[in-house]
Amino acid sequence: MxxxxxxxxxxxxxxxxxxxxxxxxxxxxxxxxxxxxxxxxxxxxxxxxxxxxxxxxxxxxxxxxxxxxxxxxxxxxxxxxxxxxxxxxxxxxxxxxxxxxxxxxxxxxxxxxxxxxxxxxxxxxxxxxxxxxxxxxxxxxxxxxxxxxxxxxxxxFYGPNIKNSSILTEMVFKPLSTGKKANWMASLNYKHSFxxxxxxxxxxxxxxxxxxxxxxxxxLPTAKNPYTGKEWIETIAKEMGVKPGIQVASRLIVKIMGLFIPIMREMPEMMYQYDRDYVFNSDKFDSHFNFKTTPYLEGIKEIVKSDY
The missing domain is CATH 3.40.50.720 (NAD(P)-binding Rossmann-like Domain)
Structure with missing residues (x-):
């Protein structure tokens, strides 16, 4: 068992x-x-x-x-x-x-x-x-x-059919799907692995x-060469067929977002992960196992097909 x-x-x-x-x-x-x-x-x-x-x-x-x-x-x-x-x-x-x-x-x-x-x-x-x-x-x-x-x-992490436990879903997929601007914390210019x-x-x-x-x-296996915040939003918007509206969230804005989005209430202390490159290396796993990691664009396409 x-x-x-x-x-x-x-x-x-x-x-x-x-x-x-x-x-x-x-x-x-x-x-x-x-x-x-x-x-x-x-x-x-x-x-x-x-x-x-x-x-x-x-x-x-x-x-x-x-x-x-x-x-x-x-x-x-x-x-x-x-x-x-x-x-x-x-x-x-x-x-x-x-x-x-x-x-x-x-x-x-x-x-x-x-x-x-x-x-x-x-x-x-x-x-x-x-x-x-x-x-x-x-x-x-x-x-x-x-x-x-x-x-x-x-x-x-990100993936299809995630309801409320993915920052990428809450900040980008959901807002863009309802005609609102996507949100990103701290800076759009840094790479971020998912x-x-x-x-x-x-x-x-x-x-x-x-x-x-x-x-x-x-x-765990994670695609290499992650997008920057700006690239994540632009790529997702393109696959959704919408304009890539963007709002960069300061610490104050994140606190305000937390009034409406539960997962955002606890994010201010985690914002350091978005003001620098956040690049996850899974070479150890990749060298030990024969595993095909899903490319970012393919993952985005699958999420767009799903109900987020």
Missing amino acids: QTILGAGGAIGIELAKSLTAYTSKIRLVSRNPKKVNDTDHIISADLGERAQVFEAIKGSSIVYVTIGFPYKLKIWQQQWPKFIKNVIDACIEHNCKLVFFDNIYMYDPNFLDGMNEETPINPPSKKGKIRVEIAGMIMEKVKKGELEALIARSAD TYTPDAAKATALLGNSSQAYNQVWH
Whole structure:
């Protein structure tokens, strides 16, 4: 049995599709789980409760953590460390492997241009400090030989059918689709990588089912040569057949946007990712696996075809 904790999000749904290449025994766990594949096992659980985490993991060979707690600092501080401790304890007790889907908030902001698995850890944000803590909890148990686990890191992600967890969807696709100007934070002139969600999910499934991938950190496959903010907006607008209206959002404007767009409320402390080149390197993955990464233009075309 391979289990996904947080199965209803953008990554969890795509991961459930991808795991069918390796097993027909897939367990989806969330508050209101829905089958992605006909053979899926579903468990409704409050993953904030230790006993329910243990019950959800019981009988699993591999556990994937793709849960996304509400994007609020206080909730992250309260929930992430407690949840990860429970998952680690349950995986150790039930002798199962752990695959943790992570982001890059923990990296030193001075090294975001070409960031890889060796990029210095020095988060400038409070959310980043939480990511350092929980990744450290996992790798500490790995180093002690108590847990077999891997960390799969993604850049900001984009993809079809993402409702409210992608900055690119909220800032560009949705406004342009309703005749409004696209938004971008800080500056239009810097490159910004985005990881395509179907690629991220396929790669996470591949890592989870590759014994040699464990006990280390991996960057998930991401297209090279990312667009600048201006190029992202112009390319998306062209594919949508609309004018590329643009509004650059200052810190004040981002705060105002947060009154109407929940994900934007917590973005001011993350704006450093948009005032410099943000280029994600996945050469380690690319050199180990035969994987075709989706080009940016192809990903944009697929999103335009979908319901965002």
